[in-house]
Amino acid sequence: MPTLWYWIVAVMVTAYVVLDGFDLGAGAIYLAVAKTDEERRRVLASIGPVWDGNEVWLLAAGGTLYFAFPQLYASSFSGFYLPLHMVLWLLILRGIGIEFRAHVRNPVWQNFFDVVFSGASILLTIFFGAALGNVVRGVPLDATGYFFEPLWTNFFNLGPQTGILDWYTVLIGVLALVTLVAHGSLYVAVKTDDDLGRRAKGVALLCWPLQFFLTIVSLVATYFIRPEVMNNYDKHKIGLLVPVLVFGCLAVLLWANPKGKEKLAFIASSLYITGMLVGAAFALYPVVLPARDRQFSLTIHNTAAGNHGLSVGLAWWTIGFVLATAYFVFLYRMFRGKVQAGEGHY
Amino acid sequence: MDSALLIHRIHFAFTITFHYLFPQLTMGLALLIVVLKTIALRRKDPAYSEAARFWAKIFGINFVLGVVTGIPMEFQFGTNWSHFSRFAGGVIGQTLGMEGMFAFFLESAFLGLFLYGEKKLSPVAHWWSAVAVFIGSWLSGYFIVATDAFMQYPVGYFVAADGSVQLSSFWALVLNPWAAWQYSHTMMGAAITGAFVMASVGAFYLLGNKFTEHARIFVKVGVVAGCVFSILQAFPTGDGQGRMVATYQPATLAAMEGLFQSQRSAPIVLMGQPNDQQGKIDNPVEVPGMLSMLTYKRWNAHVRGLDDFPKQDWPDNIPLLYYSYHIMVGLGTAFIAIMAVSAFLLYGDRLYKTRWMLWILLLSLPFPYIANTAGWMTAELGRQPWLVYGLMRTADGYSKTVSAGNGMFTLLGFMGLYTVLGILFLFLMRRELETGPGGEIKPAILHGKEAK
Numbered sequence: 001m002p003t004l005w006y007w008i009v010a011v012m013v014t015a016y017v018v019l020d021g022f023d024l025g026a027g028a029i030y031l032a033v034a035k036t037d038e039e040r041r042r043v044l045a046s047i048g049p050v051w052d053g054n055e056v057w058l059l060a061a062g063g064t065l066y067f068a069f070p071q072l073y074a075s076s077f078s079g080f081y082l083p084l085h086m087v088l089w090l091l092i093l094r095g096i097g098i099e100f101r102a103h104v105r106n107p108v109w110q111n112f113f114d115v116v117f118s119g120a121s122i123l124l125t126i127f128f129g130a131a132l133g134n135v136v137r138g139v140p141l142d143a144t145g146y147f148f149e150p151l152w153t154n155f156f157n158l159g160p161q162t163g164i165l166d167w168y169t170v171l172i173g174v175l176a177l178v179t180l181v182a183h184g185s186l187y188v189a190v191k192t193d194d195d196l197g198r199r200a201k202g203v204a205l206l207c208w209p210l211q212f213f214l215t216i217v218s219l220v221a222t223y224f225i226r227p228e229v230m231n232n233y234d235k236h237k238i239g240l241l242v243p244v245l246v247f248g249c250l251a252v253l254l255w256a257n258p259k260g261k262e263k264l265a266f267i268a269s270s271l272y273i274t275g276m277l278v279g280a281a282f283a284l285y286p287v288v289l290p291a292r293d294r295q296f297s298l299t300i301h302n303t304a305a306g307n308h309g310l311s312v313g314l315a316w317w318t319i320g321f322v323l324a325t326a327y328f329v330f331l332y333r334m335f336r337g338k339v340q341a342g343e344g345h346y
Numbered sequence: 347m348d349s350a351l352l353i354h355r356i357h358f359a360f361t362i363t364f365h366y367l368f369p370q371l372t373m374g375l376a377l378l379i380v381v382l383k384t385i386a387l388r389r390k391d392p393a394y395s396e397a398a399r400f401w402a403k404i405f406g407i408n409f410v411l412g413v414v415t416g417i418p419m420e421f422q423f424g425t426n427w428s429h430f431s432r433f434a435g436g437v438i439g440q441t442l443g444m445e446g447m448f449a450f451f452l453e454s455a456f457l458g459l460f461l462y463g464e465k466k467l468s469p470v471a472h473w474w475s476a477v478a479v480f481i482g483s484w485l486s487g488y489f490i491v492a493t494d495a496f497m498q499y500p501v502g503y504f505v506a507a508d509g510s511v512q513l514s515s516f517w518a519l520v521l522n523p524w525a526a527w528q529y530s531h532t533m534m535g536a537a538i539t540g541a542f543v544m545a546s547v548g549a550f551y552l553l554g555n556k557f558t559e560h561a562r563i564f565v566k567v568g569v570v571a572g573c574v575f576s577i578l579q580a581f582p583t584g585d586g587q588g589r590m591v592a593t594y595q596p597a598t599l600a601a602m603e604g605l606f607q608s609q610r611s612a613p614i615v616l617m618g619q620p621n622d623q624q625g626k627i628d629n630p631v632e633v634p635g636m637l638s639m640l641t642y643k644r645w646n647a648h649v650r651g652l653d654d655f656p657k658q659d660w661p662d663n664i665p666l667l668y669y670s671y672h673i674m675v676g677l678g679t680a681f682i683a684i685m686a687v688s689a690f691l692l693y694g695d696r697l698y699k700t701r702w703m704l705w706i707l708l709l710s711l712p713f714p715y716i717a718n719t720a721g722w723m724t725a726e727l728g729r730q731p732w733l734v735y736g737l738m739r740t741a742d743g744y745s746k747t748v749s750a751g752n753g754m755f756t757l758l759g760f761m762g763l764y765t766v767l768g769i770l771f772l773f774l775m776r777r778e779l780e781t782g783p784g785g786e787i788k789p790a791i792l793h794g795k796e797a798k
Contacts, residue, residue, distance in 0.1 A: 048462065049463075052413060052457065052458070053454040053455045053458065056450045056451055060447055060450060062446070063420065063442045064446070064447075066420075067435070067440055068443075070431055071510075074431040075428065077423075077424025077428060078426070078428035081426075081752060082755075085756040089763055091414065092417075096770065099406075099407075100410075103407075103774050104774075146428065146745075146746070148749075305439060305512060312516040316447065317443070317447060320448050320451070321447065323448070324447065330455070331455045
């Protein structure tokens with residue numbers, strides 16, 4: 001049962017990164033690709049009806065994590081206290097950046113919220129990447145099952161007392177930024193036309209070599225700091241499909257984008273993200289939060305909620321998931337196609 | 347009190363109090379917008395459609411603030427109250443998880459359609475999107491209240507070998523009788539905020555002789571809804587909630603009412619200052635026997651006072667609890683009076699011209715917010731010193747690994763950020779009020795066309 005919930009949480013986190021990832025990425029490139037007020041409004045209108053729903057996947061994934069692995073939730077959220085609060089502040093700033101900009105038609109007001117929105121989007125992608133880096137690298141858990149990580153300790157030497165930011169987590173943060181910039185650019189390229197669409201596509205083209213290079217560097221770096229990530233891949237050969245998927249998607253991206261097949265490229269980018277996250281989840285299992293001192297690692301077994309709760313939860317979770325998927329299909333169908341100038345209220 | 351404990355308590359209290367300023371209005375308005383849209387559909391009256399559109403804009407701004415200030419609430423269970431989460435997550439994770447899966451998805455998906463989809467949808471489909479947003483927001487309220495109800499009156503759990511509580515009965519948790527009363531009482535409070543705000547804005551326009559056609563709709567719908575919900579707020583929901591507290595948290599009831607000594611024919615204190623050093627009420631204005639009557643429906647019933655309970659089980663801030671409760675009840679009573687008089691004038695078709703009553707409606711705008719806040723403070727201060735009543739003390743639930751200094755860092759961060767949000771919010775509200783309801787088919791679309 002805990003194994004099933006492990007994968008359910010992984011699916012929800014992946015859904016969050018793929019969905020909110022494109023609106024975060026669109027935010028990250030926003031200042032660079034959308035030059036005029038009209039173009040900026042088109043970018044906002046392309047994510048306007050969906051960004052809030054996309055962000056709900058984060059909340060729902062958090063809620064599911066809380067419900068299925070209360071102890072993991074308790075220990076990781078208090079341990080990552082400072083960066084999580086910064087994420088919260090950035091989410092607040094980003095939300096009002098998108099929504100408040102349109103209310104006053106004054107260039108100073110709009111420029112201010114443009115920078116708030118784009119800056120918060122960029123920082124959020126780096127923070128989320130760094131968070132994933134922290135989880136893969138391991139944290140200073142002790143026998144109480146808790147820890148508290150300062151923002152930084154020793155940047156280059158990963159000792160037992162790690163900080164949130166070190167060379168490895170920053171590397172993953174940059175990889176996340178590049179990946180989501182490419183992802184968001186492709187989304188904007190699919191949803192808009194004219195110069196705006198072309199510029200967005202250009203950004204995605206520029207990202208590819210970086211993304212390819214950082215993917216390889218990060219995989220090597222991960223093996224270097226935690227060789228045991230390979231254990232599950234040795235044990236279960238099916239895991240080798242993951243790197244095939246990841247590099248296959250990179251190849252599709254390389255081919256599709258210059259050909260003008262943005263939709264295909266966007267799908268490949270989504271699958272690339274899925275592959276990277278599933279690959280990480282596969283490597284960690286059954287550990288959910290590795291400790292620097294391996295004996296204190298939190299696993300699905302010592303953090304899961306009671307069995308009755310988990311089985312009851314499966315019933316309502318399935319219903320909720322089916323409903324949520326249906327809403328999303330409906331919503332995306334309603335707002336399909338290229339965004340026109342002046343659409344929505346942005 | 348331990349300084350880290352104090353910081354974590356203020357941290358949660360501050361962020362939740364600020365957060366709840368927005369959902370109480372959006373939950374109330376969601377219902378009233380459905381009412382406006384239903385009338386618009388049935389009577390084919392464009393004024394009602396425009397009224398609904400105007401309130402949808404107010405709803406949209408409040409909803410954004412509710413969302414962005416609500417996300418930190420879910421995180422804080424883990425960041426600031428990790429020992430509590432570890433202890434109770436196996437149970438309350440259920441209701442919090444369901445809120446995400448059932449309420450948030452529904453609300454967020456249909457909000458986009460409701461706010462931006464009027465042109466793409468048929469009138470009936472757009473009505474459905476408003477209904478979906480209403481259901482989503484009221485469901486969300488239920489799951490949150492059910493979570494709180496478990497903390498007030500834990501049911502459906504067992505204590506596992508590691509000391510944590512785990513779910514034993516899903517239906518007991520979801521159908522907690524405490525949750526039923528608390529939910530209906532809370533939602534009536536939200537509906538009252540919506541009704542008062544609507545009536546108040548209508549009164550503002552009527553007094554300034556602007557948008558009078560729409561203003562009459564606002565006043566009419568606000569007053570009728572306000573009258574119904576103010577009465578339901580007191581009876582049966584307030585009464586039922588009070589009996590829950592009397593039955594399951596008798597020490598809380600004694601502290602709320604300022605009843606220091608157990609007695610027969612206990613009086614109800616209308617006014618007075620609790621003096622917890624000397625164990626009495628200073629300058630009391632009382633109605634003899636009334637507390638016994640209200641609680642047990644008998645004038646001479648015996649009511650347990652604080653002296654009946656060990657001091658370590660007393661709520662730890664009796665004066666604040668007492669005042670919160672009395673402010674809530676006092677305002678609730680005033681709401682019934684205001685709305686009853688307004689409804690009487692409305693029935694006689696005189697309300698729109700009775701300027702003193704319109705002034706009262708206008709100036710009552712802040713009071714439902716105060717009453718709702720005071721109500722939640724009563725519930726949460728009343729639960730002290732317990733975090734989960736009878737099972738875990740508040741002092742044992744906060745994140746022991748997060749020092750007071752780190753807690754204060756983020757508390758100050760929230761205070762600064764929320765001050766900015768509050769200023770922006772008031773500024774935007776003023777603009778919407780200035781623009782007012784009316785004429786335009788869809789302001790946003792017009793803006794887009796202007797730019798071309």
